[in-house]
Amino acid sequence: MLQRTMSIELHRVQGKYNYDRLADAVVCVDKKVNFYGIVAEYEQPKSTRGDDCLCTMTVVDMSYNTPGLRVLYFAPADQMPRVNTVGDIIRFHRIQMRSHADAPQAIGNPKYGASFVLLSGLEGDGYEPYQKSHSRYSVEAHDRDIVDLLRTWASSHPIDTFAGTNKYMKQIKDINVESYFDLCCKILYVNEQSAENSVIIYVWDGTDTSPACLNPVEQGESDDPGQDLWSAKELALPVDVMRSFPVLGTVLPLVPFDVAEDDSGPQIPLAGDWVKLRNIGCRIRKGLYEGIFLHKSKIGILSPSTQAVQNCERAYKERLTSETLRLPQWCPKPPQSMLVTGYDHVKVSTLREVLTHPQVTNKFRCMVRVMATWPTDVLDFCVPLPESTAGGKDQPEQGAFVYAVRFTLEDPTGRLHVFLYGQDAVDFFVGYPAVDLRQQGDTVGALKRKVDRLLGVSESGPSNPPWVNCCLMSYYLDKERPHDTRRFRIFGTRFPG
DNA sequence: TTTTGGGG
Incomplete structure (x- = not known):
C-alpha cells in the first residue's frame, strides 16, 4: 500500500527534480539519477590514494530494503556527508548508477555534479536539512511528501531489519x-x-x-x-x-x-x-x-x-x-584449580575489579593464569633474610632464608604482578620451607616441577598455563602515599601435590 | 567529464 502510494507520489512530480524509487534507480546503470534513501549503514570518511576522501553507506527505501543500495561518495574531507544516526534520510541529486560485482552501486562526486542533503528520519522532525553539500538547495512540497512517506515507513520498520549481522x-x-x-x-x-x-x-x-x-x-x-x-x-x-x-x-x-x-x-x-x-x-x-x-x-x-x-x-x-558466567569465558566449567584456597565461598573478582578497587587494602579471590615468575629460575626463589631480622652480622642464623617471588597473573580483564613472600609462600608450596636452594637440590627439583605445572610448560609448543584460583591481598608500602605504593600479594592459597 | 575504492 505504502509502496504504491510512494510510487504515485514520485511520478506526480511538480518540482524541478524527479526522484526515483531505489528499485527503479538500480536499473539505470550508467545514468545519473536523483533519489531519497534511509541510511541503514554509514562508514566514516577516510582518505584515499587519490585527492578525495571516500565515505560509504547503504541506503534503503520501501522498494529496496534488502540488502539495500551501496553508495560511494568521493569528495574533499570538508564536503563529506556526516550522517548523525543510522535511520537518517539522505537525498542525492545527479548521482551515477553503476554496477560492481553484479550488484548495483551509486557513485557520487560533487566534481561531477552530485549533491546531497541530510535530515532526520524521525516523524515530526521538520524538513530542514542538518547538512547540505551546497548552500542552494530546495525542499518543495513533493520533497516533504517523500520525507513523510519514508519516515512513516521507517517508524514501522526497525533499523535492524536493514543492517543485521553478517558472515564477517x-x-x-x-x-x-x-x-x-x-x-x-x-x-x-x-x-x-x-x-x-x-x-x-x-x-x-x-x-x-x-x-x-x-x-x-x-x-x-x-x-x-x-x-x-x-x-x-x-x-x-x-x-x-x-x-x-x-x-x-x-x-x-x-x-x-x-x-x-x-x-x-x-x-x-x-x-x-x-x-x-x-x-x-x-x-x-x-x-x-x-x-x-x-x-x-x-x-x-x-x-x-x-x-x-x-x-x-x-x-x-x-x-x-551469574557466578558461573562471571568466570573467564575460556575457563573450564565447572572450574578446576590445582591451587586450593581456604575461601572458595568468596565471590570471584576480575583483575580489573582488583585494580580499580577504591580501598587500597582489600582481599580478593581471582580466577587467573600464572604467566611468568620472577625470578625465572626456581634456584633464585629464596633469598637470605635481611640481617636486621636474621640476627647479628657475626652470627648468621642457620637456614635464615625467605621466599621472595613475583608472579605475573592474567585474566581476560587485566594483567597483575603479585608477590609471594615469607610464610604465605611456605604455605603455598606445601612441605618446602624456605632454604638456601643452592644447597638443596631435591627441593629445587620439587619446586621446579610445581612451577612448570603452574605455568603449563610443555615439552612441545608454547606454555599454556591452566586456570587457577587464588587469594590476593592488597597493601601499601608507604602510609603517606597508599594509592601510589599499592602492592598485591598472594595469601591463603596452597599448591598441594 | 568519471581516478580514488568497491568485503582483499
Whole structure:
C-alpha cells in the first residue's frame, strides 16, 4: 500500500527534480539519477590514494530494503556527508548508477555534479536539512511528501531489519590472528596522548579474548624476558579510566587508529559510542590481543537500539548476575584449580575489579593464569633474610632464608604482578620451607616441577598455563602515599601435590 | 567529464 502510494507520489512530480524509487534507480546503470534513501549503514570518511576522501553507506527505501543500495561518495574531507544516526534520510541529486560485482552501486562526486542533503528520519522532525553539500538547495512540497512517506515507513520498520549481522561479524571472544572480521563494540576510551595524528581507541563487547601465547619471535627479541615481556604496563591505563570500564570483558586496544583531519576537526569516535568496525585484523603483542585498523578497515556508526548492540548489552547483564558466567569465558566449567584456597565461598573478582578497587587494602579471590615468575629460575626463589631480622652480622642464623617471588597473573580483564613472600609462600608450596636452594637440590627439583605445572610448560609448543584460583591481598608500602605504593600479594592459597 | 575504492 505504502509502496504504491510512494510510487504515485514520485511520478506526480511538480518540482524541478524527479526522484526515483531505489528499485527503479538500480536499473539505470550508467545514468545519473536523483533519489531519497534511509541510511541503514554509514562508514566514516577516510582518505584515499587519490585527492578525495571516500565515505560509504547503504541506503534503503520501501522498494529496496534488502540488502539495500551501496553508495560511494568521493569528495574533499570538508564536503563529506556526516550522517548523525543510522535511520537518517539522505537525498542525492545527479548521482551515477553503476554496477560492481553484479550488484548495483551509486557513485557520487560533487566534481561531477552530485549533491546531497541530510535530515532526520524521525516523524515530526521538520524538513530542514542538518547538512547540505551546497548552500542552494530546495525542499518543495513533493520533497516533504517523500520525507513523510519514508519516515512513516521507517517508524514501522526497525533499523535492524536493514543492517543485521553478517558472515564477517565476530565477538571479541572469537577473534584470532588468522582472519579479518567485523566487530560490533562500544568505544570505552579514546587515548589521544599517543603519537601525533594517531590515537588508540579501546573497545569492548562484554566477552573475553581467548588465552594468548607469547609470540616466539617476540621472546627471541627480548633482552630481559622476565621483566620486559610480562610488563604490567601494557594494560596500565590510569586507574580512574579503568574504573569507568565494565568489570567483566576484555578491553581491546585498536592500533593504530589513523585520524583523517579536516576543517571540522578529526573524525575520532567518542567514548560511549557503539560502532561497527569493518574489516579489522588483530595480532598478539607481548601476550595480549590488539585490534589492527588496516587501510581497508572502516568504522561504521551503530544506533544503540540496533539488535547487535542490544544483544551485547543483554548478554553482559546476564554475565553480571551469574557466578558461573562471571568466570573467564575460556575457563573450564565447572572450574578446576590445582591451587586450593581456604575461601572458595568468596565471590570471584576480575583483575580489573582488583585494580580499580577504591580501598587500597582489600582481599580478593581471582580466577587467573600464572604467566611468568620472577625470578625465572626456581634456584633464585629464596633469598637470605635481611640481617636486621636474621640476627647479628657475626652470627648468621642457620637456614635464615625467605621466599621472595613475583608472579605475573592474567585474566581476560587485566594483567597483575603479585608477590609471594615469607610464610604465605611456605604455605603455598606445601612441605618446602624456605632454604638456601643452592644447597638443596631435591627441593629445587620439587619446586621446579610445581612451577612448570603452574605455568603449563610443555615439552612441545608454547606454555599454556591452566586456570587457577587464588587469594590476593592488597597493601601499601608507604602510609603517606597508599594509592601510589599499592602492592598485591598472594595469601591463603596452597599448591598441594 | 568519471581516478580514488568497491568485503582483499
